Amino acid sequence: MDFITGLTQYMIENRSELLALTIEHIVMVAYGMALALLVGIPLGIIAARYQKLAPIIISATNILQLIPSLAMLAILTLYMGLGFQTMVIGLFFYSLMPIVRNTYVGIKEVDDSVIEAGRGSGMTPLQLLGKIQFPLSIPFLMAGLRVASVIAVAVACLGPYIGAEALGKEIISGISLQSDVKIYAGAIPATLLALIADFMLGKLETRSKQRMA
Amino acid sequence: MKRFINSSVFALLIILLAACGTSASSEGGEVFEYGAQKNTDPKIMGQILKLLVEDQTDHEVNITEDMPASPQVMGGIDRGDFDFATLYSGEVYNNHFDEDQVEYSTDPEATLEQAQELFGERYDMKWYDSIGFINQYSIAVKEDFAADNNITTMTDLGEYANNMILGTDNSWIERDNDGYEGYQEAYGYSFEEARGMDVALMYEGIANDELDVVTAYTVDPQIIEYDLKILEDDQKFFPPYEASLVARNEVIDEYPEVADILDSLVGSISTEEMTQMMHEVDINKRDAAEVAKEFATEKGWIE
Amino acid sequence: MEFITDYVMFWQDEYQSIMTYTSEHLLISFVVIVLSILVTVPLAVYMTKMKNDKIKSLIFNIANIFQTIPTIALLAIMIPLLGIGFAPAVTALFLYALLPLLRNTYTGIKSIDPSIVEAAKGMGFTTMGRLFKIELPAALPYVMSGIRVTTVYIISWTTLAALIGAGGLGDLILAGIGYNDQYMIFTGTLLAIVIALLLDLAFGKLEKKYTNA
Numbered sequence: 001m002d003f004i005t006g007l008t009q010y011m012i013e014n015r016s017e018l019l020a021l022t023i024e025h026i027v028m029v030a031y032g033m034a035l036a037l038l039v040g041i042p043l044g045i046i047a048a049r050y051q052k053l054a055p056i057i058i059s060a061t062n063i064l065q066l067i068p069s070l071a072m073l074a075i076l077t078l079y080m081g082l083g084f085q086t087m088v089i090g091l092f093f094y095s096l097m098p099i100v101r102n103t104y105v106g107i108k109e110v111d112d113s114v115i116e117a118g119r120g121s122g123m124t125p126l127q128l129l130g131k132i133q134f135p136l137s138i139p140f141l142m143a144g145l146r147v148a149s150v151i152a153v154a155v156a157c158l159g160p161y162i163g164a165e166a167l168g169k170e171i172i173s174g175i176s177l178q179s180d181v182k183i184y185a186g187a188i189p190a191t192l193l194a195l196i197a198d199f200m201l202g203k204l205e206t207r208s209k210q211r212m213a
Numbered sequence: 214m215k216r217f218i219n220s221s222v223f224a225l226l227i228i229l230l231a232a233c234g235t236s237a238s239s240e241g242g243e244v245f246e247y248g249a250q251k252n253t254d255p256k257i258m259g260q261i262l263k264l265l266v267e268d269q270t271d272h273e274v275n276i277t278e279d280m281p282a283s284p285q286v287m288g289g290i291d292r293g294d295f296d297f298a299t300l301y302s303g304e305v306y307n308n309h310f311d312e313d314q315v316e317y318s319t320d321p322e323a324t325l326e327q328a329q330e331l332f333g334e335r336y337d338m339k340w341y342d343s344i345g346f347i348n349q350y351s352i353a354v355k356e357d358f359a360a361d362n363n364i365t366t367m368t369d370l371g372e373y374a375n376n377m378i379l380g381t382d383n384s385w386i387e388r389d390n391d392g393y394e395g396y397q398e399a400y401g402y403s404f405e406e407a408r409g410m411d412v413a414l415m416y417e418g419i420a421n422d423e424l425d426v427v428t429a430y431t432v433d434p435q436i437i438e439y440d441l442k443i444l445e446d447d448q449k450f451f452p453p454y455e456a457s458l459v460a461r462n463e464v465i466d467e468y469p470e471v472a473d474i475l476d477s478l479v480g481s482i483s484t485e486e487m488t489q490m491m492h493e494v495d496i497n498k499r500d501a502a503e504v505a506k507e508f509a510t511e512k513g514w515i516e
Numbered sequence: 517m518e519f520i521t522d523y524v525m526f527w528q529d530e531y532q533s534i535m536t537y538t539s540e541h542l543l544i545s546f547v548v549i550v551l552s553i554l555v556t557v558p559l560a561v562y563m564t565k566m567k568n569d570k571i572k573s574l575i576f577n578i579a580n581i582f583q584t585i586p587t588i589a590l591l592a593i594m595i596p597l598l599g600i601g602f603a604p605a606v607t608a609l610f611l612y613a614l615l616p617l618l619r620n621t622y623t624g625i626k627s628i629d630p631s632i633v634e635a636a637k638g639m640g641f642t643t644m645g646r647l648f649k650i651e652l653p654a655a656l657p658y659v660m661s662g663i664r665v666t667t668v669y670i671i672s673w674t675t676l677a678a679l680i681g682a683g684g685l686g687d688l689i690l691a692g693i694g695y696n697d698q699y700m701i702f703t704g705t706l707l708a709i710v711i712a713l714l715l716d717l718a719f720g721k722l723e724k725k726y727t728n729a
Contacts, residue, residue, distance in 0.1 A: 081288075082288075160279040160280075161281045162285075163277045172251075178417060
């Protein structure tokens, strides 16, 4: 019980600091994922279009995803220095795979008869992509985004190791100071963030599916 | 789709803007960057430096904490991300220089001289003389265990070592000169098992009897708090880790008022004093800034 | 060229400790995966027989929450509860493995055509007989793909276990970070990726085999 009152007290006393860290966390994750969307959707489309490139693109992003997070950050800092931007690039790399793969799968899943119908009505390949294939793949993309967001929120917690503050600051300094209160003060908002992202993107996913139906 | 592109482009722009960053203090001076490793002593040094700089000049100091280890801090200095840091003389033996450049020694003066010269040149920075405290590796066991078995030196420990589990940081096991391999050669024994982990956990581990022996850092307050005994290094195996402030040459050349403050901190804090401050932070869970301020006031460095 | 000879030398020097780290890594991952299969598969089977939807969704939600807790935070939280080393690392990673396995096994069994189950009932199969002769074999491809996905992630996440004294390839990466040795970081990363990819490949082969059978 003592612990919970201590934790509550700490969180109330440091609420503005915690709020600032939470916002920074969100911004970092949002930038990383925005970049991943910007690069990942075209890559997914290319992979779906040119079958020969698909295994290369998918495996390359897959390997990026498999790099242990600590090593990824250590390597990135060698080339990019410390701080916010480096972390954004790291999050971008980790979010790429689910987005590329799901865009790819989504486009591939579009029923051949629908495509034939589109072609029959005189659509160019680009129109086909923009008006039929991509919109129909959005539920898949949303599912990918959902997976990516949970991973990105978790990886962003390692930020302090490369000088990028965010909720990880409380967790990691909590570990070095052996302060459970600090660990929880960082872990609880971080977990909530991941849950909220998971929940909201899950809702979006269902809604986009319904719209398709 | 369009919205995706718009927001992504916007994000990119923001990132670029963030990269440019501003660095003017509220009083029109510079904002300097201090990089601190995970351990508490560099964090306290950062707070002390920040206090003095902000008290005596128009400049500000921004502290970045919890860098994984010194190499990342040095990398930050190299790229200009950091202007100041606290580093340790013995780090000159940590795989930074070729064997023909650096000569391994456990003599404090020779070690400090080499660190000042080699690191100073490589990173274009000034490595000041020691602040006064030493934070080197040592071997520690529980005090009652040492008393019961009459252990005072690292050699004495040899008799019991093959039944003991050692807790250490993640890199000691892999160090060439002053690491586990060298230790086994110097003392002629090895432990049953050696486990790497976060340093804070190593103390928790020995306090909870999950570990029997740890590679304690000499300045750490947990040594007193958990009744640990540092064994005498009778083979003179561990190199000295005298703490020094470092600063990029560019900064101290341009801002002599800052250089004066750095100079004034040479020889200013003893190992006992640093341990005392760390005790407040690590054990009593107080804020490092607050503890630093108290100390600086007590010393009469600030009003 | 010098780089290559240097790196070969590094392997010669470090061969033994690299092997130790690798076997520690494999051991942790293996225990986690076996443990999570032993727990989730029976649980998922039980859940398919469960009438109460509320409890079902409660179990899924709890597993989902575990998965959203940032890895570093979950490891840190384990310390006050379980101390340092192997046990807290395995526990934390086990909690991560729950959801994908649970979801896949559950979906697998649910996806079986009810008419097949009815037919089996008609043929006089007992509940247990149905489970082992019909439902589990039919769900196997799903379970396998759950194991595959989980294994790949667990291999990557096990690197963080080195922070709490559990050893593994993360030790090599962290040693490289602390000791200024790029070869160590590189080797730890490379081995973690290669192991994950090899297991992915092996499980993929197994998955195919069972899907065709």
